[in-house]
Amino acid sequence: MGYIIENITVITWDDDRLKVLENATVETDGDRISRVGCGKNDAARRSGKIRIDGTGKALIPGLVNAHTHIPMTLLRSYADDLALHTWLFDHIFKIEDKLTDDDVYWGSQLGLMEMLAGGTTCFADMYYFVDRIAEAAAESGMRALLSRGLTNNEDKDDYSDDYRIKEAVETFRRWNGAENNRIRVAFAPHAIYTCAPKYIKAIRDTAEKLGAVIHVHVDETLKEHNNSLNQYGKTPTQHLYDLGLFDLPAIAAHCVHVTDTDMDLMMEKSVSFIHNPTSNLKLGSGIAPVPDALKKGINVALGTDGASSNNNLNMWEEINLAALIHKGARQDPLAVRAEEAFRMATANGARALGFNNTGQIREGFSADMVLIDLSKPHYLPEHNIVSNLAYSAQASDVETVFVDGRILYDKGEFKTLDREKILYNIKRVCERLFS
Amino acid sequence: MGYIIENITVITWDDDRLKVLENATVETDGDRISRVGCGKNDAARRSGKIRIDGTGKALIPGLVNAHTHIPMTLLRSYADDLALHTWLFDHIFKIEDKLTDDDVYWGSQLGLMEMLAGGTTCFADMYYFVDRIAEAAAESGMRALLSRGLTNNEDKDDYSDDYRIKEAVETFRRWNGAENNRIRVAFAPHAIYTCAPKYIKAIRDTAEKLGAVIHVHVDETLKEHNNSLNQYGKTPTQHLYDLGLFDLPAIAAHCVHVTDTDMDLMMEKSVSFIHNPTSNLKLGSGIAPVPDALKKGINVALGTDGASSNNNLNMWEEINLAALIHKGARQDPLAVRAEEAFRMATANGARALGFNNTGQIREGFSADMVLIDLSKPHYLPEHNIVSNLAYSAQASDVETVFVDGRILYDKGEFKTLDREKILYNIKRVCERLFS
Numbered sequence: 108m109g110y111i112i113e114n115i116t117v118i119t120w121d122d123d124r125l126k127v128l129e130n131a132t133v134e135t136d137g138d139r140i141s142r143v144g145c146g147k148n149d150a151a152r153r154s155g156k157i158r159i160d161g162t163g164k165a166l167i168p169g170l171v172n173a174h175t176h177i178p179m180t181l182l183r184s185y186a187d188d189l190a191l192h193t194w195l196f197d198h199i200f201k202i203e204d205k206l207t208d209d210d211v212y213w214g215s216q217l218g219l220m221e222m223l224a225g226g227t228t229c230f231a232d233m234y235y236f237v238d239r240i241a242e243a244a245a246e247s248g249m250r251a252l253l254s255r256g257l258t259n260n261e262d263k264d265d266y267s268d269d270y271r272i273k274e275a276v277e278t279f280r281r282w283n284g285a286e287n288n289r290i291r292v293a294f295a296p297h298a299i300y301t302c303a304p305k306y307i308k309a310i311r312d313t314a315e316k317l318g319a320v321i322h323v324h325v326d327e328t329l330k331e332h333n334n335s336l337n338q339y340g341k342t343p344t345q346h347l348y349d350l351g352l353f354d355l356p357a358i359a360a361h362c363v364h365v366t367d368t369d370m371d372l373m374m375e376k377s378v379s380f381i382h383n384p385t386s387n388l389k390l391g392s393g394i395a396p397v398p399d400a401l402k403k404g405i406n407v408a409l410g411t412d413g414a415s416s417n418n419n420l421n422m423w424e425e426i427n428l429a430a431l432i433h434k435g436a437r438q439d440p441l442a443v444r445a446e447e448a449f450r451m452a453t454a455n456g457a458r459a460l461g462f463n464n465t466g467q468i469r470e471g472f473s474a475d476m477v478l479i480d481l482s483k484p485h486y487l488p489e490h491n492i493v494s495n496l497a498y499s500a501q502a503s504d505v506e507t508v509f510v511d512g513r514i515l516y517d518k519g520e521f522k523t524l525d526r527e528k529i530l531y532n533i534k535r536v537c538e539r540l541f542s
Numbered sequence: 543m544g545y546i547i548e549n550i551t552v553i554t555w556d557d558d559r560l561k562v563l564e565n566a567t568v569e570t571d572g573d574r575i576s577r578v579g580c581g582k583n584d585a586a587r588r589s590g591k592i593r594i595d596g597t598g599k600a601l602i603p604g605l606v607n608a609h610t611h612i613p614m615t616l617l618r619s620y621a622d623d624l625a626l627h628t629w630l631f632d633h634i635f636k637i638e639d640k641l642t643d644d645d646v647y648w649g650s651q652l653g654l655m656e657m658l659a660g661g662t663t664c665f666a667d668m669y670y671f672v673d674r675i676a677e678a679a680a681e682s683g684m685r686a687l688l689s690r691g692l693t694n695n696e697d698k699d700d701y702s703d704d705y706r707i708k709e710a711v712e713t714f715r716r717w718n719g720a721e722n723n724r725i726r727v728a729f730a731p732h733a734i735y736t737c738a739p740k741y742i743k744a745i746r747d748t749a750e751k752l753g754a755v756i757h758v759h760v761d762e763t764l765k766e767h768n769n770s771l772n773q774y775g776k777t778p779t780q781h782l783y784d785l786g787l788f789d790l791p792a793i794a795a796h797c798v799h800v801t802d803t804d805m806d807l808m809m810e811k812s813v814s815f816i817h818n819p820t821s822n823l824k825l826g827s828g829i830a831p832v833p834d835a836l837k838k839g840i841n842v843a844l845g846t847d848g849a850s851s852n853n854n855l856n857m858w859e860e861i862n863l864a865a866l867i868h869k870g871a872r873q874d875p876l877a878v879r880a881e882e883a884f885r886m887a888t889a890n891g892a893r894a895l896g897f898n899n900t901g902q903i904r905e906g907f908s909a910d911m912v913l914i915d916l917s918k919p920h921y922l923p924e925h926n927i928v929s930n931l932a933y934s935a936q937a938s939d940v941e942t943v944f945v946d947g948r949i950l951y952d953k954g955e956f957k958t959l960d961r962e963k964i965l966y967n968i969k970r971v972c973e974r975l976f977s
Contacts, residue, residue: 183922184929188879221919329873388870389933391877418933419920424862431863435823436871438764442826444623484656485854485937487618487965488972494619498824498853502920503938530922537923 108156109135109512112478115161117143118492119168119468120454125446126468127492133166135474138287138511143470159507163482165492167449168466169228169250169475169510170422171456174322174360174381174410176234176256177218178211181537182415191328191390199415205540211236213532215243220524221420223249223516225502226477228509231358231381231410231460233295233322237274241282241290248515248523250475252460253282254295254322257310262303269306272313279317287511291320291461296352298324299343300331304350311352320461321357323347325365328392332364344369353378358459360410363387363395370396370403379406379459382451384428386412398433398442408456409448421502426452430497445497474512479504543591544570544947547913550596552578553927554603554903555889560881561903562927568601570909573722573946578905594942598917600927602884603901604663604685604910604945605857606891609757609795609816609845611669611691612653613646616972617850626763626825634850640975646671648967650678655959656855658684658951660937661912663944666793666816666845666895668730668757672709676717676725683950683958685910687895688717689730689757692745697738704741707748714752722946726755726896731787733759734778735766739785746787755896756792758782760800763827767799779804788813793894795845798822798830805831805838814841814894817886819863821847833868833877843891844883856937861887865932880932909947914939 110133117128132144134156186198211234222230229250232240237255244251255275259266266272279292294314296307314321326332326343335343344365347353353376360381365373373380380400387393400407409425411417426448433442457466465473481489485499508516515522552563567579569591621633646669657665664685667675672690679686690710694701701707714727729749731742749756761767761778770778779800782788788811795816800808808815815835822828835842844860846852861883868877892901900908916924920934943951950957 180919181923182925183920184926184933185923187926187929187933188876191875194875217919217922224919384870385866388866389875391869391873391875393873394870418929421920421934421936427859428866431820431823432867432870434826435819435829435867438826438828440626440629440824440826441623484615484652484659485618485856487652487968488616488620488976490617490976491619491622494622494853498619498622499856501856501936501938503936533922541923541925 108137109141110159111156112159112161112166116165116492117468118165118496120450121467121469125493133468135509135512138473140468140470140472140474143468161478163480164506165479165481165496166468167477167479167496168453168468169477169508170226170452171408171460171466172222172227172230172411172420172422173358173379173408173456173459174383174412175230175232175420176413177230177232177240177420178206178214178234179413179415180218180221180420181210181214181540182413183418185415187418202540208236208239210536210540212239212243213529213536215240216524216529217533218414218420219243219247219249220521220526220529223247223508223521223524224505225421225423226505226508227420227422228475228477229457229460229462229465231293231322237278238281241278244290245286246523248510248513250289250462250465250510252291252293252320252322253278254293256295256297258297258301259306260301260303262305264305266306266309269309272310276313276317279319283319289511293320293322295322298327298331299335299346307347307350307352311350311355314355321352321355323352323357323359325359325362326369327361327363329364342366342369344372348372348376356461358408361387361392361395363393365396367399370400370405374403374405377406379408381408381410381459382429383410383412384425384432386416388432390416394432394436397429398437401443401447406455406458407451408459409451422452423500423502426497445494448497449493474509476509477505478507480506543572544576545594546591547594547596547601551600551927552903553600553931555885556902556904560928568903570944570947573908575903575905575907575909578903596913598915599941600914600916600931601903602912602914602931603888603903604912604943605661605887606843606895606901607657607662607665607846607855607857608793608814608843608891608894609818609847610665610667610855611848612665612667612675612855613641613649613669614848614850615653615656615855616645616649616975617848618853620850622853637975643671643674645971645975647674647678648964648971650675651959651964652968653849653855654678654682654684655956655961655964658682658943658956658959659940660856660858661940661943662855662857663910663912664892664895664897664900666728666757672713673716676713679725680721681958683945683948685724685897685900685945687726687728687755687757688713689728691730691732693732693736694741695736695738697740699740701741701744704744707745711748711752714754718754724946728755728757730757733762733766734770734781742782742785742787746785746790749790756787756790758787758792758794760794760797761804762796762798764799777801777804779807783807783811791896796822796827796830798828800831802834805835805840809838809840812841814843816843816845816894817864818845818847819860819867821851823867825851829867829871832864833872836878836882841890841893842886843894844886857887858935858937861932880929883932884928909944911944912940913942915941
């Protein structure tokens, strides 16, 4: 089984090269892209497949949301425009204390629905009740790197009784590699201010034994940065480097206040820099040094963070901001180019999360692809399609979403998620949570 | 003739107060809002009107794009990600030299289509071949403050033979107050670096005689700012103030590098500060001191600028950026609140452009209103609808657009513009322009 998409404009990163193919033909076979043909007269090789006419449409790799907390869709627009401390302690934590696994399941479903409708095919999540998030992700058919946020500030030598690490290990054993390897499980020491150094080391050692990836918040606020200097005499990045955390494949979310030396360490250890522009702006955290990271060759990917600090899971806004804010903040119109922002949201994201052979429209790669309707006024004239995607696209321009060669969303219709059921349950769980 | 919109959530600024009405009823009578009723049991007063069920929808004032150059849609995504000088001199100016009045007409039609589909009902434009822009605006049914950009660096005492001012006066006489006063004409000395001081004075005097509003670019780049200090020994704002330009009602676009003293002068003269966040970021101009302007009580409105420096005319992105970037740049999550950004794009815009009795959902005001579909996942849960609009809305959530009580756009359909004809002509004019 497979699809043949004809007369399509393919826009993809091909390793280090941006590739735009006009009038191309893309074929899938099962979960893979089996052929990418070029030119008007390129005929489809095999029949028996479902044909899709791509005229007036673009085919791009599925977007990768490389840092989020999807159940936090439940907290979207709850307690906005407040000082960080008030927001977190007086509002967010109070609700999170009341969350049940059922709430997390339905909040995840809402987030999955929003992501799919906007062309996101893959995401990296950090939260709790992760088994329920995995269940929702599996049902959706999306690709996900899931993790249990681990926090423990108690400094001790033995964490073998730590229930959080135990949970994380159980989740890893249950879900890592499930669903045709679409679901993988990472280990997530939450941040240096919520984890004692030895706790981070314990998590690191557990992850190493299991061969797991690391997902961690790094240097999000100036407060975190300065506290680290005071407490450890070094930056958060140097602290984590010295604990050996970055000896494992790692994604570091935020990196707003990383120094030049920190970025050298990240480059040395191939740590991925996950840029969350909306969240960093909205919470007043600052503007991450993305142009410098790019210059050093660091793998920069994009994330939305949770919906409560964004307030959505719309990766098009992150692409747009990644391409815009550094130009303005540095008064340099060349700071981050449109194609670089597009790469961050696709190929770089896939690489960060360790999903090999995804994130590009390329023979042999997973068929994680998105069809974009280019007929809207904001795509005209067609001078530069990559510019149009980075600066003008809306999530609603997404027409069809494929993951592993399967259509999960098509023209407003969810193929794996039950929209009405989700809306009903969101209302139900919110009535209890916020009453 | 009129409409009765029932069971609707109304979100509006009511002078200085944000007003959110649940289960309201809004009635129109001809071009006016004739009644805004509150509460579930509020029955419609009159029959014989067309009833619209507003369940699951919001009604907001039409968005006001307070600074744009709509024919520049023709240059969307043409020559992006270049240094400012290369972009302007090697690319943009070369194409603009070739533009005919026919090109400007079709470029305007494309821009009008994009604006209407995104809920913009009113805009302030500065360009040339303004009669053709006015013609397009009149056909669309939208509200517009149009102006001919005036440039002349020749310093002399008498500009009575200046063909540009003559054109502007003719356009004023032909169009000001036309179409039920939906079209008005401003005078636009382009900027201090393109106009000799005496030329600005001549424009000012002409505008004063005719009772016209001023539309001007102010302090967009650090280069403009420093050149002004060198050439005139004062800032661009002080220079224009001293020339008496701000004795007339004026909208000042950009204001990226205005000083604290400049803002005091703007406040003294009631000059509106038109914030163009996307354009200022994309061109690397910088980040305007909007939080300070708000603190002083200056009327801050929002604009997209032309599509070549944006690359769209999507006011939702400007609202989003206005609410986000100042928080991040100042590391202050309270810098600009969601409701302030929403106000900039509605009531403040209407006030800036001098369209009295527009920009609010209020009895006796012009029925310039937009219905928003709140059923999308990114609006759930419904904790705070203003937050959701500012941080999560997409232009595509716009369902119906009214201007002067008339529906101009409804569920993807343009009532006054011919989509196919516009797309055909855009293709035609671009083939010549860019060959």
